[in-house]
Amino acid sequence: xxxxxxxxxxxxxxxxxxxxxxxxxxxxxxxxxxxxxxxxxxxxxxxxxxxxxxxxxxxxxxxxxxxxxxxxxxxxxxxxxxxxxxxxxxxxxxxxxxxxxxxxxxxxxxxxxxxxxxxxxxxxxxxxxxxxxxxxxxxxxxxxxxxxxxxxxxxxxxxxxxxxxxxxxxxxxxxxxxxxxxxxxxxxxxxxxxxxxxxxxxxxxxxxxxxxxxxxxxxxxxxxxxxxxxxxxxxxxxxxxxxxxxxxxxxxxxxxxxxxxxxxxxxxxxxxxxxxxxxxxxxxxxxxxxxxxxxxxxxxxxxxxxxxxxxxxxxxxxxxxxxxxxxxxxxxxxxxxxxxxxxxxxxxxxxxxxxxxxxxx
Amino acid sequence: xxxxxxxxxxxxxxxxxxxxxxxxxxxxxxxxxxxxxxxxxxxxxxxxxxxxxxxxxxxxxxxxxxxxxxxxxxxxxxxxxxxxxxxxxxxxxxxxxxxxxxxxxxxxxxxxxxxxxxxxxxxxxxxxxxxxxxxxxxxxxxxxxxxxxxxxxxxxxxxxxxxxxxxxxxxxxxxxxxxxxxxxxxxxxxxxxxxxxxxxxxxxxxxxxxxxxxxxxxxxxxxxxxxxxxxxxxxxxxxxxxxxxxxxxxxxxxxxxxxxxxxxxxxxxxxxxxxxxxxxxxxxxxxxxxxxxxxxxxxxxxxxxxxxxxxxxxxxxxxxxxxxxxxxxxxxxxxxxxxxxxxxxxxxxxxxxxxxxxxxx
Numbered sequence: 001x002x003x004x005x006x007x008x009x010x011x012x013x014x015x016x017x018x019x020x021x022x023x024x025x026x027x028x029x030x031x032x033x034x035x036x037x038x039x040x041x042x043x044x045x046x047x048x049x050x051x052x053x054x055x056x057x058x059x060x061x062x063x064x065x066x067x068x069x070x071x072x073x074x075x076x077x078x079x080x081x082x083x084x085x086x087x088x089x090x091x092x093x094x095x096x097x098x099x100x101x102x103x104x105x106x107x108x109x110x111x112x113x114x115x116x117x118x119x120x121x122x123x124x125x126x127x128x129x130x131x132x133x134x135x136x137x138x139x140x141x142x143x144x145x146x147x148x149x150x151x152x153x154x155x156x157x158x159x160x161x162x163x164x165x166x167x168x169x170x171x172x173x174x175x176x177x178x179x180x181x182x183x184x185x186x187x188x189x190x191x192x193x194x195x196x197x198x199x200x201x202x203x204x205x206x207x208x209x210x211x212x213x214x215x216x217x218x219x220x221x222x223x224x225x226x227x228x229x230x231x232x233x234x235x236x237x238x239x240x241x242x243x244x245x246x247x248x249x250x251x252x253x254x255x256x257x258x259x260x261x262x263x264x265x266x267x268x269x270x271x272x273x274x275x276x277x278x279x280x281x282x283x284x285x286x287x288x289x290x291x292x293x294x295x296x297x298x299x300x301x302x303x304x305x306x307x308x309x310x311x312x313x314x315x316x317x318x319x320x321x322x323x324x325x326x327x328x329x330x331x332x333x334x335x336x337x338x339x340x341x342x343x344x345x346x347x348x349x350x351x352x353x354x355x356x357x358x359x360x361x
Numbered sequence: 362x363x364x365x366x367x368x369x370x371x372x373x374x375x376x377x378x379x380x381x382x383x384x385x386x387x388x389x390x391x392x393x394x395x396x397x398x399x400x401x402x403x404x405x406x407x408x409x410x411x412x413x414x415x416x417x418x419x420x421x422x423x424x425x426x427x428x429x430x431x432x433x434x435x436x437x438x439x440x441x442x443x444x445x446x447x448x449x450x451x452x453x454x455x456x457x458x459x460x461x462x463x464x465x466x467x468x469x470x471x472x473x474x475x476x477x478x479x480x481x482x483x484x485x486x487x488x489x490x491x492x493x494x495x496x497x498x499x500x501x502x503x504x505x506x507x508x509x510x511x512x513x514x515x516x517x518x519x520x521x522x523x524x525x526x527x528x529x530x531x532x533x534x535x536x537x538x539x540x541x542x543x544x545x546x547x548x549x550x551x552x553x554x555x556x557x558x559x560x561x562x563x564x565x566x567x568x569x570x571x572x573x574x575x576x577x578x579x580x581x582x583x584x585x586x587x588x589x590x591x592x593x594x595x596x597x598x599x600x601x602x603x604x605x606x607x608x609x610x611x612x613x614x615x616x617x618x619x620x621x622x623x624x625x626x627x628x629x630x631x632x633x634x635x636x637x638x639x640x641x642x643x644x645x646x647x648x649x650x651x652x653x654x655x656x657x658x659x660x661x662x663x664x665x666x667x668x669x670x671x672x673x674x675x676x677x678x679x680x681x682x683x684x685x686x687x688x689x690x691x692x693x694x695x696x697x698x699x700x701x702x703x704x705x706x707x708x709x710x711x712x713x714x715x716x717x718x719x720x721x722x
Contacts, residue, residue, distance in 0.1 A: 086447045087477035087646040116448035117480040117640075121647055144610065161676040163667040173606040183609065185602040217670050235595025241546040241679040244664075245534040248544065249505065252656050253647045259660040279478075285448040286482055286614045295613050299620040303605075306524040309578050315522040318602040 012341055013333030018359035019057055020045045022344070025353040026060060027096075030067035031074030036099055043098040047130035048334045051325035052186065054195025055130040058340060061347055063096060063127070071271055072096060072126050078103045081123075086115035089254055090122045094271045097128030105137040105145070105278045112143055112280035121254035125274040127152055131172030132186035132322060138280040139174040139182045142289055146279040147172040150251035152272050154262055156190050156231045159240035162215045164230045165259050168193060169246040174319075176283065177300060178293030184319030189243040190231035197226050202339065251275040373702055374694030379720035380418055381406045383705070386714040387421060388457075391428035392435030397460055404459040408491035409695045412686035413547065415556025416491040419701060422708055424457060424488070432632055433457060433487050439464045442484075447476035450615055451483045455632045458489030466498040466506070466639045473504055473641035482615035486635040488513055492533030493547035493683060499641040500535040500543045503650055507640040508533040511612035513633050515623055517551050517592045520601035523576045525591045526620050529555060530607040535680075537644065538661060539654030545680030550604040551592035558587050563700065612636040 020041045027037035048056030066072040076095025080088045088107050092100030104120045111118030128134065131147045138145030151167025158166055168190040175183040188194075192211040200207055201223035212220040212229040220229035233239025251258035256275025257265055265272055283289045303315050329335075336344075341356065348355040381402045388398035409417030427433040437456025441449045449468050453461030465481045472479030489495065492508045499506030512528025519527055529551040536544040549555075553572040561568055562584035573581040573590040581590035594600025612619035617636025618626055626633055644650045664676050690696075697705075702717065709716040 082646065084646050085476035085478075087643070089647055115446035115476050117446075117478055119478040119642060144614075157670065158664045158667065159677040160670055160673040161664065161667045162670040162673075165664055165667055173602075173610075175606060175609050183606060185606050187596070187599040187602060191596055215668075215670075217672065234599050235548070235552055237677050237679070238548040238595050240677065241534075241548060244679065245536060245544060245546050248536050248657055248660070249534075252660065253505075253644060253653060255648055260663045281480060281610075282448070283614060285443065285445050286450055287616055292614060296609055299609070299613065302621045303519045303522065303526055306519065306522045306526055307576075309518065309521055309523040309576075311578065312521040316520040316598050316601065318598070318605065 010338040011335040012338070014336055014356055015333045015360065016045055016049055016330060018356055019048060019334055021359055022348070022353065022356050023057060023060055026064060026347060026351050027067070027074075029351040029353055030064055032067075032096075033075065036096075039102065040096050040098045043102055043133055044129055045334070046133045049326045049329050050130070050132060050322040051329070052130035052132060054193065054199060057336070057344070058195075059127065059129065061343055064347060064351070066126070069269070071269060073271075076100070080107060086111050086118045088118070088120045090120060090125075092122055092125035094124050094126065097126040097274055097276070100125040101128040101134050101147070101276050101278065102137070104276065105134050105147075105280070108278045108280035109138050109141045109143060112138070112282045116285040117281045118279065120278050121250065122276045123254045123256040123273065124271070125256070125276055126272050127274060128276060130186060131170050132174070132184050134276075134278055135172035135174035135186065136182065136184060138278075139176050139184070141280070142176055142283065144176070144281040144283060145172075145174040146281075147276065148246045148250045149276040150247050150256060150258055150262075150274060151194075152262065152274055153194075153266060154259070155194055156233055156240070156243060158244065159233065159237035162217070162230075166240065166243045166247060167262070168231055169243040169250070171242070171246060175296065176289070176293050177296045178290070180297055180300065181319050181323030183296070183300070183317070184322055186318075187234075189233055189239045189246065191234055191239075192231060194231070197223065197231070201226060250277040371699040372696045373699065375697055375717055376694045376721075377406055377410055377691060379717055380409060380695055382720055383709070383714065383717055384418060384421055387425060387708060387712050388428070388435075390712040390714055391425055393428075393457075394436065397457075400463065401457050401459045404463055404494055405490055406695070407494045410687045410690050411491070411493060411683040412690070413491035413493060415554065415560060418697070418705070420488065420490065422704055425708060425712070427487070430630070432630060434632075437461070441468060447472050447479045449479070449481045451481060451486075453483055453486035455485050455487065458487040458635055458637070461486040462489040462495050462508070462637050462639065463498070465637065466495050466508075466641070469639045469641035470499050470502045470504060473499070473643045477646040478642045479640065481639050482611065483637045484616040484634065485632070486617065486637055487633050488635060489637060491547060492531050493535070493545050495637075495639055496533035496535035496547065497543065497545060499639075500537050500545070502641070503537055503644065505537070505640075505642040505644060506533075506535040507642075508637065509607045509611045510637040511608050511617060511619055511623075511635060512555075513623065513635055514555075514627060515620070516555055517594055517601070517604060519605065520594065520598035523578070523591070527594075527601065527604045527608060528623070529592055530604040530611070532603070532607060536657065537650070537654050538657045539651070541658055541661065542680050542684030544657070544661070544678065545683055547679075548595075550594055550600045550607065552595055552600075553592060555592070558584065558592070562587060611638040
């Protein structure tokens with residue numbers, strides 16, 4: 001979920017280098033090696049750069065709490081526990097999900113170079129932030145990237161049900177487009193992401209009808225009561241089915257948690273045993289990559305130049321906004337709300353790392 | 362034997378063997394070999410068995426018309442034009458999509474046995490009926506199956522746009538569940554499929570708000586005017602992005618048609634150059650397949666037994682209804698509306714094949 005902030009509602013622009021060094025220092029204080037902390041910091045703040053504000057540094061306090069509580073392992077030995085042909089299973093040893101999924105994505109790229117396609121799953125992983133970051137890794141290598149994940153908590157009911165037994169299990173797809181911004185789709189299978197709802201709650205804004213229902217199926221719009229409700233899936237039974245399929249493929253098939261097992265983990269404050277999957281696909285096995293990206297660009301231009309819906313502004317191409325935000329934020333800094341900055345200041349006190357205000361460009 | 366289910370609802374029950382022999386005979390009259398006709402008839406009527414009524418024998422007149430007009434090739438030489446490692450591209454030589462995609466699915470299963478995962482694309486294909494049929498083929502082999510396709514016509518606008526440049530590009534996912542019905546999701550990326558809208562039009566029923574909008578974004582509920590409107594994607598920009606990603610991967614990457622190229626093809630009544638993709642995945646590379654299906658069954662039981670939403674009837678597990686319908690229709694026959702039976706009678710006159718009523722069990 002992309003949340004753009006307005007210039008006038010109490011935000012500060014922070015250079016991404018300052019964010020990354022802050023995150024890295026905080027993670028080192030939690031016991032990560034310097035190399036792992038730097039790698040995780042880059043993956044976390046990449047989400048901030050591309051505008052997935054709910055999945056970047058916003059989540060740092062949650063990661064720090066879990067590392068200090070021992071529910072995330074600061075010194076994981078991430079490894080391939082199964083590898084055969086074009087598939088692999090990565091055991092994250094309960095490390096930060098960012099490190100685990102980046103490992104899996106690198107493995108998928110390596111295998112896809114050999115076999116044309118690769119499917120790599122993770123187990124004993126954790127929350128990995130923004131899926132777009134990992135779908136983009138094969139794209140950097142000129143490949144198609146697909147990422148999907150089991151969410152750590154169940155916020156959605158299966159269609160026809162009134163118990164939240166499914167996560168908002170997201171899927172991200174990255175497709176190279178040559179010189180233009182790649183197609184980079186990153187969507188939860190719910191109408192609204194939990195992050196978007198948290199943001200509404202933070203700002204005291206009513207939730208649109210169609211985001212959340214109560215246990216009787218009635219719309220729930222009070223953001224303070226969102227926790228009592230269940231997120232609605234996209235397309236009703238369609239999003240519910242997609243979430244289930246992702247849960248079985250990214251979770252169960254990897255030996256990771258899904259369904260009621262997730263509730264038990266949450267109740268016992270145990271390691272999350274998150275599961276993700278990364279697919280990498282070598283376009284050159286299908287057609288000349290340059291011809292492919294040229295054709296993609298032609299079609300994207302057709303969409304971009306097609307008649308807009310009155311009032312909609314512009315035709316939305318997934319990934320264009322991310323690339324635009326990335327360039328803008330690299331140049332102008334990442335906008336952080338004052339509320340988030342205050343939280344991060346508390347964290348800096350707590351961990352004894354230099355505050356953001358003391359890091360600067 | 363043809364039996365009437367209920368005297369008052371204009372439905373007849375036809376044994377699936379009668380449907381299949383009718384389809385096969387009709388296709389032979391259009392120039393297909395006996396073997397191809399029988400294979401296509403089985404794939405077409407499988408959609409009727411599992412209840413995808415808009416994608417089975419309902420489409421036969423359309424296929425016959427295209428075969429007679431020469432826009433579908435009755436004697437295609439379907440072949441792998443590229444095969445390297447775990448990927449392949451199948452050229453359908455403009456044959457019936459059913460034959461082309463079944464060829465691709467068999468190739469994907471064969472490659473996945475060797476490499477663990479396989480991704481096979483098609484070009485110069487045609488409408489292939491119900492995606493669930495092809496996602497189920499790897500499932501029969503104990504594998505996960507994924508199918509996606511570019512729709513032959515553009516009925517959906519990209520999000521923010523008012524020109525229909527995207528298809529309802531469907532995705533189907535099949536996941537083995539041991540002795541129980543497999544998970545078998547088959548969804549268009551639009552809220553409603555074109556078939557569902559056709560069905561409403563046939564019955565003169567108003568379209569629900571949220572299915573179709575006009576070029577100003579206003580709801581269009583008159584089924585007779587559906588052709589003027591555009592289908593809405595599931596989850597707004599999310600379904601639009603999914604449709605785009607499927608179009609680029611199942612279409613452009615395979616050298617098949619997408620976007621404005623589809624409109625040109627339709628205008629010139631040329632061969633459709635449809636594209637599809639099939640992924641097969643060997644579960645045994647990830648975990649013991651029996652342990653996998655046992656865990657899937659446990660989770661499906663959890664969902665099935667969870668609290669239902671008041672008024673919803675039951676929790677919906679994708680694939681359960683299909684399996685139930687399949688068993689019921691195998692035993693009781695496939696229900697055909699009198700309107701459809703009349704159309705098929707016309708076809709039997711036209712092609713000089715024995716009518717359904719003369720084919721017994």
